Amino acid sequence: MDLSYIINELGEDRENYFNAVSPPIMQTSNFAFKKVDNLRQAFEDEMGGYLYSRGLNPTVEILRKKLAALDGAEDCLVFNSGAAAIFAGVLANVKAGDHIVSVKSPYTWAQRMFDVILPRFGVTTTYIDGTRTDNWEQATGNNTTLYYLESPNSWDYALQDIMAIASVARPKGIITMIDNSYCSPLYQKPIEMGIDLSMQTATKYISGHSDTLGGVLSGSHQMMKKIFDSEYLNIGSGIQPFNAWLLIRGLRTLPARFDRIAGSTLEVIDFLKQHPAIESVIFPLDKTFPQYELARRQMSGACGLFTFVLRTNKRESIVRFCESLKHIMMAVSWGGHESLVIPKCAGIPPGDFDPSNPGHRYVRMYAGLEEPQYLIDDLKQALKQIN
Numbered sequence: 001m002d003l004s005y006i007i008n009e010l011g012e013d014r015e016n017y018f019n020a021v022s023p024p025i026m027q028t029s030n031f032a033f034k035k036v037d038n039l040r041q042a043f044e045d046e047m048g049g050y051l052y053s054r055g056l057n058p059t060v061e062i063l064r065k066k067l068a069a070l071d072g073a074e075d076c077l078v079f080n081s082g083a084a085a086i087f088a089g090v091l092a093n094v095k096a097g098d099h100i101v102s103v104k105s106p107y108t109w110a111q112r113m114f115d116v117i118l119p120r121f122g123v124t125t126t127y128i129d130g131t132r133t134d135n136w137e138q139a140t141g142n143n144t145t146l147y148y149l150e151s152p153n154s155w156d157y158a159l160q161d162i163m164a165i166a167s168v169a170r171p172k173g174i175i176t177m178i179d180n181s182y183c184s185p186l187y188q189k190p191i192e193m194g195i196d197l198s199m200q201t202a203t204k205y206i207s208g209h210s211d212t213l214g215g216v217l218s219g220s221h222q223m224m225k226k227i228f229d230s231e232y233l234n235i236g237s238g239i240q241p242f243n244a245w246l247l248i249r250g251l252r253t254l255p256a257r258f259d260r261i262a263g264s265t266l267e268v269i270d271f272l273k274q275h276p277a278i279e280s281v282i283f284p285l286d287k288t289f290p291q292y293e294l295a296r297r298q299m300s301g302a303c304g305l306f307t308f309v310l311r312t313n314k315r316e317s318i319v320r321f322c323e324s325l326k327h328i329m330m331a332v333s334w335g336g337h338e339s340l341v342i343p344k345c346a347g348i349p350p351g352d353f354d355p356s357n358p359g360h361r362y363v364r365m366y367a368g369l370e371e372p373q374y375l376i377d378d379l380k381q382a383l384k385q386i387n
């Protein structure tokens with residue numbers, strides 16, 4: 001299916017709404033019935049039609065069709081946040097006594113679920129260095145039901161060999177789930193590589209404007225129906241019609257934003273790599289990246305988010321650098337129009353800062369839609385402040 005078709009046409013029945021180019025926001029909680037038997041059918045299979053907007057809603061349906069097609073999946077569910085999509089996808093595939101193998105340091109709220117919530121229900125998790133495929137197999141017990149991947153992750157971009165891990169899991173009947181937020185389905189298609197459940201936050205690139213949250217879980221019809229009938233309806237964390245509409249709007253410009261950001265990212269990285277105050281830049285499509293070959297094999301691109309290591313022994317220098325930026329904002333998240341930085345040391349108690357650990361000197365940057373030279377000038381003046 002053509003990308004342009006997915007983005008501009010798929011799921012949109014314009015003749016049903018006055019040929020409006022932009023679809024309506026069906027801001028309704030419930031749907032009326034004329035026949036008892038039709039109501040009974042809706043109770044029996046809520047995924048089969050409109051009953052109540054905690055289940056299906058027409059604006060959300062448009063988005064669902066587009067996002068499933070982007071993922072190359074049979075179906076998808078759209079949640080009110082990426083964290084909700086992770087929660088539902090994991091919860092649907094474990095029961096008391098089960099074991100998860102997860103890549104080490106997954107997204108904060110995935111880790112929080114594995115460490116804090118699931119142990120209360122007798123589900124345990126083993127974290128591994130996911131860069132070596134052997135490690136997945138070695139950590140697997142006979143109660144392992146889920147492999148949890150995040151490739152690349154969003155600080156040091158460590159990759160997993162997605163196809164190899166999927167083929168370890170499949171014969172053992174282990175479900176594979178990946179957090180695909182860094183690449184989005186535009187740059188990486190895990191379902192086509194054999195992954196069962198592909199998750200992405202829609203808050204970042206799909207929204208693109210830092211004005212809504214959302215999360216996507218894609219997979220087979222059967223898997224989506226299982227999750228819809230239990231976790232999706234029960235937790236009630238499906239996306240709301242207005243937020244779904246914002247995400248449809250964001251999708252319209254997604255490829256254009258990626259093209260722009262991919263170019264700016266390379267310009268900014270080129271500037272940083274030759275700056276004396278920068279020790280290194282970490283970006284999966286940079287030739288110096290340790291898993292560059294794997295990145296080229298399983299990702300068709302990368303844009304926006306990268307990390308650089310400041311050449312300094314002092315926490316204060318990192319603080320001064322971040323606080324000296326005049327245009328690039330300091331904030332969590334990424335994927336919006338605005339460029340951002342976040343220093344790793346913001347998550348480390350000042351007394352624990354260890355300059356001999358390059359990870360403590362990480363500054364993660366997201367290059368947004370500004371002119372690349374505008375960003376470079378801002379970085380240049382802030383880098384002057386550090387010593």
Ligand SMILES: *Cc1c(COP(=O)(O)O)cnc(C)c1O
Pocket residue numbers: 081082083084107154179181182201202203204213214215333
């Ligand atoms: C932001 C993010 C999430 C969570 O998405 P929300 O929409 O913020 O809940 C999950 N994984 C990664 C890698 C993220 O960056």
